[in-house]
Amino acid sequence: MSQLLTLPDGNKMPLVGLGMWQTDDPTELENAVDAALEAGYRHFDTATLYKNEDKLGNVLKKWLDSGRVKREELFIVTKLPWTAMAPERVELFLNSSLRKLQLSYIDLYLMHWPIGLQFRGEEDLVPMEGDKILYDTSTDLEAIWKELEKHVESGKLKSIGISNFTEKQIERIMKVSKIPPASHQVEIHAYFQNRKLRECSEKHGITLCAYGPLGSPGRDPKGFPGMNFVVPNLLQDPVILDIATKHRKTGGQVLLRFLVQQNVVVIPKSTNPQRIQQNISIFDFELSTVDMRRIEALDKGDAGRSFPGFPDMRNHPECPWFL
Ligand code: A2P
Numbered sequence: 001m002s003q004l005l006t007l008p009d010g011n012k013m014p015l016v017g018l019g020m021w022q023t024d025d026p027t028e029l030e031n032a033v034d035a036a037l038e039a040g041y042r043h044f045d046t047a048t049l050y051k052n053e054d055k056l057g058n059v060l061k062k063w064l065d066s067g068r069v070k071r072e073e074l075f076i077v078t079k080l081p082w083t084a085m086a087p088e089r090v091e092l093f094l095n096s097s098l099r100k101l102q103l104s105y106i107d108l109y110l111m112h113w114p115i116g117l118q119f120r121g122e123e124d125l126v127p128m129e130g131d132k133i134l135y136d137t138s139t140d141l142e143a144i145w146k147e148l149e150k151h152v153e154s155g156k157l158k159s160i161g162i163s164n165f166t167e168k169q170i171e172r173i174m175k176v177s178k179i180p181p182a183s184h185q186v187e188i189h190a191y192f193q194n195r196k197l198r199e200c201s202e203k204h205g206i207t208l209c210a211y212g213p214l215g216s217p218g219r220d221p222k223g224f225p226g227m228n229f230v231v232p233n234l235l236q237d238p239v240i241l242d243i244a245t246k247h248r249k250t251g252g253q254v255l256l257r258f259l260v261q262q263n264v265v266v267i268p269k270s271t272n273p274q275r276i277q278q279n280i281s282i283f284d285f286e287l288s289t290v291d292m293r294r295i296e297a298l299d300k301g302d303a304g305r306s307f308p309g310f311p312d313m314r315n316h317p318e319c320p321w322f323l
Pocket residue numbers: 019211212213214215216217218219235250252253267268269270271272275276278279
């Protein structure tokens with residue numbers, strides 16, 4: 001199968017990318033990007049909120065300057081943060097991402113979340129007063145989308161998309177868009193297959209990108225005070241291990257192949273060179289219909305979510321889900 005997915009705007013997105021969330025040690029991160037480029041990755045998924053666009057930019061510049069990779073071979077994704085969720089602030093944050101990435105255009109730019117926080121300066125990405133997050137409840141998703149479309153016309157963005165949107169929010173964007181969203185990035189994995197939301201995206205021709213495709217085994221619930229959740233142990237699921245043994249692959253490879261075989265882009269995060277290599281080596285085997293059905297049957301619905309969201313977010317009228 002092809003390693004590229006054609007987006008509704010005609011641009012091509014590699015089906016496997018390197019997820020860069022939860023990676024902030026600068027040396028570890030630069031080594032991971034280097035290892036990924038060596039392993040053949042051309043798609044990198046970062047965000048303003050991850051505060052590592054500059055590190056990615058440094059490694060990309062090294063590879064571009066040495067001629068080991070051409071700009072048109074790369075697919076760079078970054079995202080508008082909460083504090084940029086107002087039409088008049090989009091350009092400021094977009095320019096800042098371009099500067100940090102040392103690029104003249106971004107391949108795919110997403111609204112990271114459908115909610116906004118108050119703006120108190122470019123570097124203050126989570127403005128707080130005491131222990132209270134300062135929400136901007138006037139977020140106008142349609143107006144922000146129109147602003148993103150302008151930057152496709154200006155050439156700074158090749159494709160635009162959304163992340164963590166609900167079905168209703170998708171419908172609203174579809175009503176006003178001249179350029180429909182090319183991609184929707186949401187949590188999808190074997191325990192949380194997110195069927196209804198996927199159907200809604202697909203009905204509109206919007207492609208899907210799965211974050212947490214391995215169930216986010218590295219997530220530490222301590223980072224979510226006041227919340228009670230258990231990180232699923234997908235990689236040790238007996239069905240996954242059984243199928244992996246049959247194909248002489250790892251559980252991780254089976255979980256990723258399960259999604260790309262449905263044309264869902266995956267962005268597993270790893271800083272370990274062996275696992276980075278492993279996660280893109282999924283195009284030399286195929287899951288049978290029976291394998292696919294067995295993994296489909298592992299879906300736990302909402303109970304399978306490994307990303308519970310931020311509890312405080314329900315103070316915003318566009319909060320995508322309640323816990
Ligand atoms: P590490 O960086 O040490 O490889 P997700 O993308 O679902 O959020 O999962 C990311 C987590 O899964 C990270 O903790 C990462 O750790 C780990 N991981 C990434 N690839 C694999 C793999 N092939 N097998 C097992 N664990 C993996």
